Structures are given as C-alpha cells and as structure tokens.
Amino acid sequence: MHLPRRAAHPDSNDDWSSERLLQFLAHLPVDFGTVAVFFCQNDPGMCDDWDATGGANGAFVFSGHLTAATVPAEGETLLGAVTALRPHPADVPTAEPVLGRLGGEPDWMQGDETPDCSSCMARMTFTAELEEGTDFATSANFGGGGRGYIFHCRPCSEAAFLWQR
Numbered sequence: 484m485h486l487p488r489r490a491a492h493p494d495s496n497d498d499w500s501s502e503r504l505l506q507f508l509a510h511l512p513v514d515f516g517t518v519a520v521f522f523c524q525n526d527p528g529m530c531d532d533w534d535a536t537g538g539a540n541g542a543f544v545f546s547g548h549l550t551a552a553t554v555p556a557e558g559e560t561l562l563g564a565v566t567a568l569r570p571h572p573a574d575v576p577t578a579e580p581v582l583g584r585l586g587g588e589p590d591w592m593q594g595d596e597t598p599d600c601s602s603c604m605a606r607m608t609f610t611a612e613l614e615e616g617t618d619f620a621t622s623a624n625f626g627g628g629g630r631g632y633i634f635h636c637r638p639c640s641e642a643a644f645l646w647q648r
Contacts, residue, residue, distance in 0.1 A: 542642035600636035607634035
C-alpha cells in the first residue's frame with residue numbers, strides 16, 4: 484500500500500518539486516482512533532525520513548469506524564511480505580519478538596526530538612515506538628538498528644513520525 488505524497492527530491496532546489504510514494508509502515512489502533520504511518524523508501528537514505536517535519540513521512544489519525552478500501556483492478560495491490568503486530572502486556576513474558584511499545588516515554592537513541600503539532604504548535608504526545616524487526620523481508624528500514632517514533636496531538640487529530648539510529 485502506498486500513499487502519494489509530495490516530498491523533497493534530493494537533487495532539486497525546489498523542496499516540493501517531485502511526487503513521491505510513501506510506503507505503508509504501520510496501522511496502530513489506539514484509544515483515540517487509529518494512526519496510520521507511512522515513510523519514504525524511494526532511494527533509501529536520500530529522503531529525510533528521519534525528520535518528522537521534512538515531508539518524507541506521513542502519520543495520520545483516523546477516528547470512527549474504518550473499512551477496507553476497494554482493491555484496484557490493476558497495478559500492484561499486495562505487499563510482498565508483512566509482519567502482524569499484536570499488543571502484548573509488558574509484564575507478561577512472551578516467546579515472540581518484541582518490535583516496539585505503545586505509550587509511556589520514548590527511549591531516544593540520540594536525543595529528544597519530540598515534534599510540535601503543525602496545527603497548534605504544542606508539543607506532541609508520544610504514541611508508540613517501533614523496532615526495525617528481525618526478518619529482512621518485513622523489517623522497516625530505520626538505517627540499520629534504528630527505532631521509529633510516533634506522536635500525536637489529540638486536540639488537532641494530527642500525528643507525526645520520525646526515526647533515529
């Protein structure tokens with residue numbers, strides 16, 4: 484699944500000169516709705532996808548009942564491989580790999596980069612942290628061993644995503 488998004492092209496002086504497709508990363512059901520996260524995987528390493536406000540990421544809050552979209556009659560419609568994430572209580576042991584967490588405080592790898600809401604300019608609330616994963620076919624590309632961080636602003640129904648390594 485891809486989402487059209489205008490993002491900066493690394494070889495351009497015009498920050499919004501080229502169309503890019505953002506790759507679907509995560510669909511997170513949370514108490515205020517659902518957060519869908521997308522990030523640029525065009526020429527990995529060439530998009531500013533580590534920057535929550537650089538234009539190479541998309542995080543969107545949806546509220547209410549969601550239904551699946553109609554599958555297009557042609558074109559690429561399936562991901563080659565996927566990983567299903569399931570919430571698991573932190574205080575209960577599990578044999579499954581842990582690929583992140585919901586809520587709490589971010590465990591920053593570099594330093595605090597909590598984004599401000601683009602609508603009200605308030606500091607956003609931490610929502611989730613994602614690990615890259617252990618399977619090359621389904622792991623996210625956070626620069627090799629990085630973590631993704633998802634934030635939201637409840638009053639504005641805005642969300643943001645960034646990663647660090």
